[in-house]
Amino acid sequence: GTETGPTPVDVFLGGLASCLSLSVRYQAEKRDASDDEIRVDADATPAERAVERIEAEVRLESDADDETLERIVDLGERGCHVSQLLREDLDLALSWDRC
Template identity: 40%
Template structure:
């Protein structure tokens, strides 16, 4: 038996509904009825990276980072394939650049989506402390 099972159905057109456990997500290649697949991937990547960033902080002795926000940007090539992803990570806690870099490095090692992406598509991460 597999570890993850999903089901995706499209009755017509380019809109589909994916079920993952008890959760349902509408994805639309046209971006009309829901986010398009590239947008979902970028959001999923950020949603995985953020808790990995928190764990990285805990592992570096920073148990309370406060509010953390990731603003993600992505570029598409001429075929609408993802070409580049960038994260601006904003952290409420006042940390120096060296500590932020250590936490980013650790988060990259923890985030499962980061590990699953080909190396040239992994996010270019910039972290900002004392952001809120």
């Protein structure tokens, strides 16, 4: 092949980012927290071979206070079925920030 398509890890990270985004949006809507924009970026280390660590950053636009947003992201991670598929020894470093 030409190796121009996404790798299996890229496909998995896309699924993780999508699932986290939907789950965080659901939690924000449940709490009437304005969520005009939610973005999730995910990256794996190393990018090739056996992945040892995944970093994901949730970026939200909201008028809610930091404590509420922290809770929304935490519950969003717990509700994300894709993140539940990760093995226990694989570190998922999840952070959040405002847009």
